[in-house]
Amino acid sequence: MKKFINTLREIWKYPSAVFGMIIVLALLVAAVVVVVKIPYSEAIDTWRGGEEVYGKNPRNVPPTWYNWFRKDKLVESLDMNEGDEGVTIEEIVTEGGTPIKTTTFEFDFQYDTFPQDLVFYFTSTFDTKQPFVSVKIFTPDEREIKVGSFAIGATHTYPLKQDEKLRKKLGGVVPNIGIFIQENDETQTPVKGIYRLVVESITFEEGSTVQSEFVLTGQVFGWAGTDHLRRDLSLPLLWGIPVAMAFGLLAAIGTSVLTMAIAAIGTWYGGIVDGIIQRITEINLVLPFLSILIMIGTFYSRSIWVILGATIALSIFTGGIKSYRSMFIQVKESTYIEAARAYGAKNGRIIFRYLIPRVIPLLLPGLVSAVPSFVFLEASLALLGIGDPVLPTWGKMINDAYANAAIYRGWYYWILEPAVLLMITGLGFASLGFALDRIFNPRLRGM
């Protein structure tokens, strides 16, 4: 324990290390929080969900904070339900006994562009007689637009953009633009101000109800944007953290520990054992790592556990074995090992209690520095299409973006967001790893 605190104190001396440590801790904490708040099954369901989950999102839009950097603001998406702020409901009953429900959706339009669409979602309950709905829009410049009136079924979706009648009413301009400009405005400047959408629903039966929902499909959405399937990109960004951490740490720890143990065993026993291990290592060094993983992914299975296992198996017998071996050969000649043999210690005990503890301080920096390479490996595989088909990860995001030619279509955020996260991860672990290396390897101190 004391050693740990001493190490922390040493780390404090290097600003880059503190920086790295903060990033690493933030990532680890975020990973845990994400897994707790969005459990695995929920995440998968959401990610693979279709219209019912994502239907209301705009397609391929950047995140909302893009607007901070723009002079002409893009329209933010809105999803207003009954009970939300800005929605007022009034229910009256006429003299004839007919209940009329007036739902007013009010929002402040301060943008310089036009929404992709305005959509009303109605749900109703009734026996035989369908309820009747009429929609009116009141613009800030005192226009009243009678949008339409119609009977609705159990569910009814009414996208304004596709309403031809409305279009004619607006003088041939597409409704998502027409509603927001003054009449006969050639310049098409949107009118800013409070817009009120009034929905009047009339039911004809006892117990019949109507619920309305208004969605303004804007040009920005959420804090991460959306992809080609209208999916909120914040999900793969967040879920990418635990996947990256798990893959990176498991691969790094598994590889480092096994490499060290195998090197120790080989060096201690020497002779044929050592020879075999070295030959395996040399052959493995020549094998093309990425190509083999691609082959496994293509022909066998793309499950992330299979890929992780293959990664570790191929990574154990690499250069690490050679460098540990040179360390162990040195330590093997120590007098205290000789003493241990003299008082009767058995081979296993010597390897695990006398050789390895000597070298463990050198294991840690290597381990920490190796995490980013495994994280990048997972992303690379996903980018190449060999990633786990189920999980939402950063690599998958880049893969989707690439498949949809995101760069050419101006959807830079789709690529930049996962890329930045990958870089931050790499930076954090690398900084921490270098600092640990300086602490544990005295010859590098002062650099």
Add this chain to the structure above:
Amino acid sequence: MAEKTLLRVEDLKLYFQTSHGDVQAVDGVNFSLPENKAVVVIGESGCGKTSMAKALLRLLPRNAGTYSGKVLLNGVDIMAMDDEQYRKDVRWVKMSMVPQAAMNSLNPVMRVKDQVSEPMIVHSAVSKEFALEQARIMFQRVGVPVDFLNRYAFELSGGMRQRVAIAMSLVTVPELVILDEPTSALDVLTQANIMNLLKGIKKEFATSFILITHDVATASEIADYVEVMYAGQIVEFGDAYRFFTEPLHPYSEKLMASIPRLRSTSKLDFITGQPPSLINPPTGCRFADRCHKRFAKCSEEPPTVNIDGRSVKCWLYQ
């Protein structure tokens, strides 16, 4: 003793800065050495002998703090020189060093002939051929067979490597050579050979030596003068003959009594306790708490007393 003084050291100080405080490794050292004589510096590990050698040659580590005093080499105060002048005029020109474990610090990727000729090339504007010729001569002098010239350090035995290190320190024919534990890792016969070599060089080149060692017996082979260091200070200095027959300082007495001798059967003594830490050394006599002859006055710093050409830092002789 109207010999010419080669080296005079006055109040030499060297402190190192550490996170625990200043290590007062060399704390006010005074002595003088006549020409063509050898002084042997003895003391326990950590008493400051190596630091004093480094102070004389200005081979200071990065955390050197206080560095002061006067060092007169042939009357010239070398402490007053700036680093560049010191490097050009003193180091390896007038004074050189064979550091501790020198045989292990030979450059593994240079042939030994290049290593030995390098000090010459660096310090004088001589051609490489001339320097190599000097190296060859020096090799012969120190007893390394000439066909070893082209070898690398790892191809030579420990004794040979030590000779190469000595050759390196002599190739510019300096007036003073400082040797730090030149024989400690060597076998008895090789030690004897090295000591013979040093005796020969002293005769032939009139070089003066400062030999730092904890092996008093071997040191007596070359000692004209003996200097005893304890906790960063010189506690006794005098000619070797009188030192070995009758040491003055209680520490020197105990030290001499703890040396096993081949040719006598006196009982062996040892000194209990440990030397004091050089960070915040105790006030008063630094040996007092281990001294078998201490008395009340010892809580004050003792003066250095001159008795008949020898000096001793002890209240007993006041």
Add this chain to the structure above:
Amino acid sequence: MASKKQTKVNIQSVQTELSDTFLSIQDLHVWFELRKFGFGRAGYVHAVDGVSFDLDRGEALAIVGESGCGKTTLMKTILGLYMPVKGDVVYKGNRLSEYSNAEMRWYRSQVGFVQQDPYGALPPFMNVQRILEEPLIINGVKDKKERLERIHRVFEEVKMTPVEEFLPKFPHMLSGGQQQRVVIARAMILNPKLLVADEPVSMLDASVRVEILNLLRGLQEKHHLAVIYITHDLSTVRYFSEYIFVMYAGEIIEKATGDDLLKNPCHPYTLALLSATSDPDAKNVEKFQDVPPGEPPSLVKPPEGCRFHPRCKKMIPGLCDVKRPPEFQPIKGHLVSCWLFKDA
């Protein structure tokens, strides 16, 4: 400070039968194979080439020689770390080469090993308590209380008290002398009957050496141990062991009691060693030491006959360079392998 007890002189000149001598080294040869590139054999390093002697309990023997003479290899073979290619180590009548693994482990608990470098001999990542518990755990002492008791007892013997203060410390927190005491404690903790010490004080300060050597002497007398010192320092040897053996190029060339060797050295190499070992004396400045020329021979192709003959001033041509000298006994109890004494 020679031993006051007049132990019986126990030096045999020929191979003994399997008696119940405590420790008997019989014509021991330890060779190391030199590997060449590929599959060829480049010969053997004849590290120990025909060594025989006996040792009884309560006796201390010093083996003196320069580096490369084979004394370290001899010591490690006695410890069971190397296997001889010929000859044997016989312990209480049993040949080491015939021991099973379990018996070998028992033998190792009977021999204590004190190393030269006190810091290197202690694992830096274990504290003192763990270091001392290791030999006990390995040899089956399962009860923690019993282990602590034994540690306490042995620490009191090496005069490291108060014991509790030292137990949690790590090796780098101790002084050289203290580290060596821990090494000695570890060597003693299994109650060995034989102690092997490899240059136990050469890396310690002069003032501490005497303390440690006294300590070892005290342990030897108290526990009636057989002790083998390996050293190159003739000056210390006399104070702490009865017998001195001189080793050169894999062979023991002279065997005698301490006093006898120093008063009547026989072998030219011994004479050279003695004259090269100085006492602190100001008169040394005036003369050059007499050192035999050359260096110890390569052990891969040692010289024919007496291995010292290329450097020996008194070499007899036709004899010393042809036949290896057997052991002669010029004085009672004093053996020397040199043709100069063939009429003894």
